[in-house]
Amino acid sequence: MTFQQPKINTSPHVSDEVRKTTCYMCACRCGINVHMKDGKVAYIEGNRDHPVNQGVLCAKGSAGIMQVNAPSRLRKPLKRVGERGSGEFQEIEWDEALQIATDWLAPIRKDDPSKLAFFTGRDQSQSFTSFFAQNFGTPNYAAHGGFCSVNMAAAGIYTMGGAFWEFGQPDWDHTKLFMLFGVAEDHDSNPIKMGIGKIKARGARVIGVNPIRTGYNAVADDWVGITPGTDGLFILSLVHCLMKAGKIDVNYLAQFTNAPCLINGDEKSPEFGLLLRDDNGKELVIDRATGKLTPFDQKGVKPDLTATHRHAGISHRTVMQHMAERYLSDEYAPEAVADRVGISAKRIRTLAAEIARVAFDGAFELQQEWTDFRGETHKTMQGRPVSFHSMRGISAHANGFQTCRALHVLQILLGTVEVPGGFRFKPPYPKPATAHPKPHCGTTPDKPLDGPHLGFVHGPDDLALKEDGTPARIDKAFSWENPMSAHGLMHMVISNAYAGDPYKIDTLFMYMANMSWNSSMNTRGVIDMLTDKDDNGDYVIPRIIYSDAYSSEMVAYADLILPDTTYLERHDCISLLDRPICEADAAADAIRWPVIEPDRDVRGFQSVLCELGAKLGLPGFTNDDGSQKYADYGDYIVNHERKPGIGPLAGWRMGEDGLVNGRGGINESQLDNYIENGGFWVGHIPDEALYYKPWNSAYQDWAVGMGLFDSPQPYLFTLYVEPMRRFQLAAEGHGDRQPPDHLRERIKATMDPLPIWYDPSPDNHCDDYPITALTQRPMAMYHSWGSQNAWLRQLHGHNPLYLPTKLMRENSLSDGDWAKVTSPHGEITVPVLEMAALNENTVWTWNAIGKRKGAWALDENAPEATKGFLLNHLIHELLPPKGDGLRWANSDPITGQAAWFDLKVRIEKADAPSESQPAMGPIKSPVGKGPMQLAWKVGK
Amino acid sequence: MTTLPQSTERKLGLVIDLDTCVGCHACVISCKGWNTENYGAPLADTDAYGSDPSGTFLNRVHSYEVQPSQGEAQLIHFPKSCLHCEDAPCVTVCPTGASYKRTEDGIVLVNESDCIGCGLCAWACPYGAREMDAVEKVMKKCTLCVDRIYNENLPEEDREPACVRTCPAGARHFGDFADPESNVSKLTAERGGMDLMPEQGTKPVNKYLPPRPKDTLSEGAGDIDILAPYLEPVAQEATGFLGWLDKTLEKL
Amino acid sequence: MHPAPSVIFFTVFSGIGFGLLTFLGLGYPAVTGWSAFAFFVIGYLCAVGGLISSTFHLGHPERAFKAFTQWQSSWLSREGICAVVALILMALYGAGLVFFGQRWGLLGVIGSFFSLMTVFTTSMIYAQLKTIPRWNSPLTPAMFLSFSLAGGALLAGQVTWAMALIAISGVIQVVLWMQGDGALKGSGTTLATATGLGTNGSVRAFEPPHTGTNYLLKEFAYVVGRKHSMKLRTISFVLMVVLPVLLLALPFSHWIALVAVVSYVAGTLASRWLFFAEAEHVVGLYYGKR
């Protein structure tokens, strides 16, 4: 019989329609094409035109279809009827839900708005949620940055007016050496992968500095398996080598940084250590041409890096001189640091030499003229093809702020920020700390707050303190304990509210944060705080409102649940006022829009806030006649204006004659314009403004036109961060606002205006607990959300603890054995696996795979609950007692960033338990369980 | 004929770059998504939300540790789907003719309506590239997105496999190996593209680009001594350094 | 390999059944009428029962007829054809014996040939698989054929033949075991060749591609412990070789013969279980399971 090759249809019908919107399986916010068949989502792929992902899509993004049909989706508002934590709820109507919320919140606002703590998780509508909180009048608002990576954001903004995170990117097209510190995945998930792919295709070098060699570090050409927590020391040693060899960009330092600025050298002065300024507050330098003291920004000034200004018998020296003195010291010589950082002196030198080679031998010029803020025109753009990127690996430590600063200082010394081949900001950055708002905490009953909650402090005067000097905010942000906590401290809210320190609150209102599980340190303790009652039998935290889209662990601990839509069912706005999707070459923003209708009785949370705001009579949410101002979030996105001409979206605004971008009036069909364009808007930066943005007048003008600033804001990079010195001065006794005595020494020691390194491990009892335990984000899972996804959970359904070969041998462990892991705070018993490409005193696991039984519509015997586990049980929000009668926070003393990665443990072999320990009892699922089988095909 | 074609007009396949793959699983899931909705039966999952979830995937990403004789261990992410072998044993064992290799482009396919689900082709494949669907009970395998690469309902630029289109790192390349000028042929030639299990005699079409040499900036490796001159000190201590700075500024 | 009961059952019983038919086709024992009927019923029960059981592991048994089409390339297809031809020829031949008291000798010989070919083609399904080095050997068909013939002889009451064939199959089995234990190694396929990473250093499987299970793991990742396997080999060898030979050496009795058959079948089932369970598919290398 002859075989007839079957004829197949190679051009089958793909979809009825493609709807373009923005992914929300993580915070990267890629553009997606949602293919629809029979009105249902059939397939999701990346949008090729989109600035973020240019067509590619990660595993989570492609699995969005399983998120949208997940059985864990909440269906209707819920009112708690059992005890907190039981999961016993009653489904109620939206009217009742909104009425309950209004009845709880209205009296608070009348009496004392600070009795509301409104905290949002990793959401992307912070400019909107903060607007609500500000209108409500509570000082207690923040998003999740405090436990995430505020060290990175704050250090970047204070040092150079922009940070890594998703706010900048290497010049992928030109860089020849890319060095990555402490990144497993980051927010710029797809762009980093695309960038690494580009670099590798060119055969350029990638260096990964990370105790663990997976993912990006696995493809890195060189892996530096550093000892956790010591990056600052390593970086400063690189600085030492480079300075010693003169491999620094002298011209750049003199022109664009505060290296030539003079520091007050008068030890007796209350301004000792502050920068010399003129009457207009301009930093002063000595001009090499004239030898005279002059403001830094005058035309023709050639700032002198080595000058000393002698006045009244006092020498005022430049920042550069202070740096030379510090970093050339043998303290930072490779030989002196090698043992602590776990990298040989020879290798440190080699790495420094390679950086020097590429930065200086590899320098190149782009033929592009540009004019700087001093009015000087440069014929070309000088490129230095060395770039860096970094994230939580260096920031989630108690020395993270200074470590991040050290890395920025290294970049600046090399002259490789905002130059071709280096690191580039994405609009609205660069933006100096001084151009950001300061934190506000002025409350008045029945009135909005006196300004935005979060911001950047420049000295003790800007702290959020009450008259009596105690913290004004429930999370103690901007207090002496963590003065520069630019993102607030969401991780301290529950424990502070529970302790009534600094005061008691009435209602805790949270959105999109799994605080009774993976987002909290000390998970068990937090659960106890959420469920504990006082002597009257009332909950210590009286009321909890929570908005989630899914049946997460947190749902069981709230009294009222406002069920959100999924990302394909609502309007969202990825705004320049917030965390936009800009690229270094362009400003960009985007929307989400309801590409499908919810099949449940759920509402977009932002729309719910529009309604709630109106019911509460908040000024920003009501018209003059008292009626609701914004019908829903879509209405807000189009019609809200922060300032005249500036709204949530910058694209297709209404100009005098037709549509304009950036500044412009309201355009009623703005959302349609976005939808037509694929859900996003891009405004390209002109060629002469693409680099040197902080000093480039063409960029500054463009930014003003876009509405990013109201006037040009050129500035100097601050190698020396003066606000830190102001806190030190206070700790030394200067000024009216004084820190409590127990904090003086710490402030003096840690708030050094030039980067330093200190060792956080003794505070974590590293003598008894010598091993560092880390987590990493799996590329295919997003925190706790991934497990409800039928496809993704097959990839990461449980998580072993990975041990280096040495620790496996020492403890006679082999793959599949179980080990007891003990920290000063607690213990867990978990399965282990061996990994050779791992720092030999480090263990790690994937983050947030472990699940509570009963959550996420999973079977109670799901591997996530029986074999999966959280390290969070071992981490406490406070350090172990030091014996001084005080409990210190397990966080960075400068920003309050949670020090997740300072966790120290001990390991011993254990008999295999029936499931990972601690095993917590199941919670009742408010949504039932998922189906047995899936064969998902919508177009039959 | 489930005997193999003597030769095929084109040899379509993938090049997978082991030097670049970051192990993100994007290709795994986009493949699952496309092939659930398209060619043949959906790729099913059983016990999807339960204690023992299991599902059909046509592409999986392994990871391996390699310990060189000198230096640090390395980790390699390793995506694997059907290699569309020239001497595909999965085809010749098939009793029904359901498995076949297309004469025009060499794609190895399963005609699901002929498949009796005997599993023999999966036994014959050394690479684990075939999975029996637990619900539909037919053999599933990578189709090289035969319903995309020629699909006139897709824009020209999208006529490539879903996994290639989605790979964020650009570690997957699609093309015709019969054409020496194609991107895949060139990459294979330049980077020493290799066969998996050559001793099995399957003559895979898909090629793997080996990882480039690693850790050359460490002891015992090449670059370390050449670089020393770049750190020639200009000064040992602060005063000398300032002198050097002064001179340098003078020259600017 | 996952030792699927249906496949074990199929190969053992169809082997014995076709073995018996082979002997019957050659005229051993030279029976006619009702006693021929009895022998043929046993032969067909084993052969057809085995074949039917083999369809249990098919995803779509209703399409099984399609399996006859690819005889040019597929041993499985050839097996199907041989089986059908053998069964038809032997049915005709049997009808002659039972109903007409006639022995159509040529037909019987051809039927026997196809019966043996069925067993051979079955064995080639396994022996052809390079992916399973333990099977990929001429000893695999030798083993299948000797088992089949020994079983056939036993059922056909050919005591001398049975003793000789059982002994031969015992030897083949032991050699196959010994050779099989080194087969994966000898095949040259390793994790290093599987990944192509061998030139860079020693390769170790790190994270599997999925924490959940899948078809491949269920089908190919089965591993039998060394101790367990030694025990089973001994038991199987005693049951299928030692015991039957000893029993057959005793003065003939139907009861003893029945015990010998039962023992032989049990031993063969155990051996066949091991045949599958011990077989290492190279795909296990990718999962670090070898």
Ligand SMILES: Nc1nc2c(c(=O)[nH]1)N[C@H]1C(S)=C(S)[C@@H](COP(=O)(O)OP(=O)(O)OC[C@H]3O[C@@H](n4cnc5c(=O)[nH]c(N)nc54)[C@H](O)[C@@H]3O)O[C@H]1N2
């Ligand atoms: N051990 C350890 N713990 C950590 C970290 C670590 O590295 N190690 N990292 C920390 C960091 S950086 C972070 S950011 C946190 C993250 O922690 P979380 O911000 O708590 O992250 P998720 O677990 O994703 O929880 C977010 C919640 O949002 C819900 N959600 C998802 N989509 C929607 C939606 O569309 N609408 C609404 N209303 N809700 C939705 C989810 O169901 C989930 O309950 O974890 C922290 N915890």
Ligand SMILES: Nc1nc2c(c(=O)[nH]1)N[C@H]1C(S)=C(S)[C@@H](COP(=O)(O)OP(=O)(O)OC[C@H]3O[C@@H](n4cnc5c(=O)[nH]c(N)nc54)[C@H](O)[C@@H]3O)O[C@H]1N2
């Ligand atoms: N797929 C996916 N993407 C995500 C998320 C997710 O859950 N899943 N979460 C998002 C969120 S909220 C955040 S905050 C970002 C975080 O993104 P990342 O910053 O990449 O965060 P982690 O995964 O916690 O990885 C921290 C890395 O730092 C390393 N590390 C730990 N300590 C040290 C150290 O002392 N020195 C050095 N050099 N390295 C160290 C760890 O080994 C790990 O590789 O990811 C975002 N993107």
Ligand code: SF4
């Ligand atoms: S990185 Fe992935 S999950 Fe995140 S937005 Fe992009 S596609 Fe979606």
Ligand code: SF4
């Ligand atoms: S990889 Fe396996 S399934 Fe694909 S053609 Fe080769 S043998 Fe067949």
Ligand code: SF4
């Ligand atoms: S499972 Fe299907 S495709 Fe595979 S050999 Fe059997 S019939 Fe052919």
Ligand code: SF4
């Ligand atoms: S080519 Fe298509 S079917 Fe094959 S692995 Fe890629 S996406 Fe899957």
Ligand code: SF4
């Ligand atoms: S998508 Fe690309 S980088 Fe990611 S696992 Fe697949 S091949 Fe590797």
Ligand SMILES: [Mo]
């Ligand atoms: Mo985060």
